Amino acid sequence: MSDENRRCPWCGSDPLYVAYHDDEWGRPLHDPRALFECLILEGFQAGLSWITILRRRETFRAAFAKFDPAVLAEWGEDETLRLLQDPGIIRHRGKIEATFAGARAYLAIEAREGFANFLWKHVGGQPIDRQLGNVGQAVAQSAESVALSKALKAEGFKFVGPTISYAFMQAVGMVNDHPIDCAWHDKMRSAG
Incomplete structure (x- = not known):
């Protein structure tokens, strides 16, 4: 594999998974509707693997009115x-x-402050670059994800514990957790 195509081992x-890694995961996302969809899907993922959600994402979108x-x-x-009868989603x-x-x-x-602003203020408006050397340095939560979880729960969100919040922050580029030996690490640093 060329240096240009080195990826995080999880994909x-x-x-x-490769397309998700290359085209979505870790890219700074500021579109409020897309952020909402990702947060909801992260909640559905709790207890499952992310690939399960990816394989069902289009069905989720259809079942949940495109997450409007x-x-x-x-x-x-x-x-x-009705949704509890839909075998194409996670029926919980x-x-x-x-x-x-x-x-x-x-x-x-x-309406109050903008959903993207509400989320991104938890990282000072810029992605946190964790400079991971390898997968062994990965973490499941951070002080920022604990704070985000608390803020989301206070607003009425559920299934947004600190670990889910951290996975969400990674997915939407609030945290750059591509290891430094992943070709996308530096790409995401400059995308912030």
């Missing part, structure tokens, strides 16, 4: 029951209901 050789917070904020028991009542609560929280935050 392996699965084409879906204005639509989801109005959903309730009827939609919960608590996570489904948390999506609707999260949509309502998103709308309030977006």
Whole structure:
């Protein structure tokens, strides 16, 4: 593999994982709707592998009205029951209901200060570059993810503990956790 194509070891050789690594993971994301979708999907991932979510992401998008917070904020028991019958998503009542609560929280935050601003202020508006030397240095949470988790919960989000919040921060580029021997580490440093 050329130096240009060195990747984080977690993505392996699965084409879906490789594309996710190369095109999405760790890229600074500021679009509020895309941030909302990613946060909700990270919550659904709890207890599962991320590849499970990636393989079902399009089905999730269809089932959850393309993660439109204005639509989801109005959903309730009827939609919960319908979604619990959908084999294409993760059928977990608590996570489904948390999506609707999260949509309502998103709308309030977006109106007040902007959802992207609310999230990114937890890292001072710039990605944290962790300079990981290897996978053994990986962490599951940080002071910033603990603070973000607390803030999200206070707004009404659920399934946003410090570990989920940290995984979200990695995914949306708030933290650059590409190891330094991954070709994307330096690319993400300059993308901030």
